[in-house]
Amino acid sequence: MNRLQQLFQHKKKDILSIYYTAGYPNLPDTLKIAEALEKSGADFLEIGFPYSDPVADGPIIQASSKQSLDQGMTLQVLFDQLKDLRKTITIPILLMGYVNPVLQYGVDNFCKACKEVGVDGCIIPDLPMYEYEEMYRTCFEENGISNIFLVTPQTSEERIRKIDGLSNAFIYLLSSAATTGKNLDVSTAARMYFTRIQAMNLNNPLMIGFGISDKQTFDSANEYASGAIIGSAFVKALSAEGEIEENISAFMKQFR
């Protein structure tokens, strides 16, 4: 059982996950940010490895990805930065990014590197379920890496059941069919969708993401899931003037 699976076994509510782009705002900041987030009460982290063409992302994460790439970030640089991850960080860590950098790194090498530095899971939005099953699953499972799938309001029940069967940590419930960085509007439709998924009694716990930006949206999401994921709003907070550690603790204060 990896750290992520353990977390969900012990904690059923109010789980707070934070996404941020590796190598942003400055190339060497990756680990420093993780440490500050753990200290200020995040339950687990998603570290984004940047890609030149991030189609699922809105302007904030696109801009942070571009800046990180311009500063020299690559998957290899990231794994080097995470070499001593487990000396200071105890919470679960996921890597999130697009499939092409993983393909070029080599899926085998990628999974092994994740295991070696102590990464617990991955979110690769453009890796399809069919390809995951056929070509990647064995390698992920052999290295104890949980692959996280996304579900949207348009995902069919049959497909959600299949995703539930392939998942072994949690399911990432998108608040709406949208790119990242939009505000969550907990409309009647969204409530009906969350309630519908809740009622399916899936094997895996749910985390709600996309559009979660503050205490209020976090609390709304918590009514329907084990917790929620904050991305763009945090990346935006990172880009503010001042010391990174202070910006992080100021942002996290509203939740913890």
Add this chain to the structure above:
Amino acid sequence: MTTHDKIMSYFVNEKGYYGDFGGAYIPEMLYPNVEELRQQYLGIINELSFQEEFKALLKDYVGRPSPLYLAKRLSQKYGANIFLKREDLNHTGAHKINNTIGQILLAEKLGKKRIIAETGAGQHGVATATVCALRGLECVVYMGEIDIKRQAPNVARMKMLGATVVPATSGSKTLKDATNEAMRDWINNPVDTHYIIGSVVGPHPYPDMVSIFQSVISEETKKQLLAQTGKDEPDYVLACVGGGSNAAGMFYHFINDENVKLIAVEAAGMGVSSGYSAATTYLGKEGVLHGSRSILMQTPDGQVVEPHSVSAGLDYPGIGPQHAHLFKTGRCEYVSITDDESLNAGLLLTQLEGIIPAIESAHAIAHLEYMTFKGDENVVICLSGRGDKDMETYMKHFKL
């Protein structure tokens, strides 16, 4: 479409792959849209009513069949019988309209009310805005901010046709970024919107669907060749390749004719080793771009590299998955032509035949310089578009 079922090896399989290439590498947010299309496209396209309407529009609105013209003075110069498939004579000036007519009819059958598209030079944007005006559908075209400045006449055309042109301001602000923005729009508008992709790229079923709509090019060519030469197989078929849609249509009905040599001409830009090139098969590696596994220009870390070509239509860092397969299997030969060579070929064709070609198409003409003929070979070149849009580039280059 009957051939599509019969011949499999160079065509897409039921999983959406051409050999090692293709598939649908898309985030879950796009899955329902793409899946709806995948389940329905062949059924809709094969309906008699669809075929009748599609063919009627191609005939009466686009002006098909486009002529297959034996270019006598060009033939004399190179010592072969060189036929030009005149896609430049289509309404809106290029082959792009074949695909947009097909897709707008398909979008209507799917009940979509809003159309989005990406465009580089604006040719596909104009072809999309045209069919949206024709059918009365809302049209939003994404175009790189830099391309909007470079291609003002096409931007004006799209606006006059009633389309909204949205600048793509991310990344390099060109075609690849316009494609990203169109995909983001589709993610944010999953129910009422159809995305008309302009080339044989994107997630399955787009490459197959677009090549089916463009296959009219080779379907007509075969009949025209038979009438003009007594046989429907030429010795060579040439077409330029950016994403590869005119080539896919030009090759479609020749792919299984083993005696026909297929040649795809990529843009070498300022030279394949100059750092300013779009010669994807030469410079690229296997990977995933815009939803399919193919060959693309990228860094060792898998970041997409910005291409260069004087011709905006070939200025794309990838090729469609079928092309990647034709390249890897060796069924088709991929060559490249520089900016200067293509411009010179454009001038040559203009002065020998009185046809000003699009610079894209001029790349295919330029490859004749590298071919040797015995004298009686039949060569078909897809003249995919006309050069009106490129006059500024020609004027600057030749100081006209």
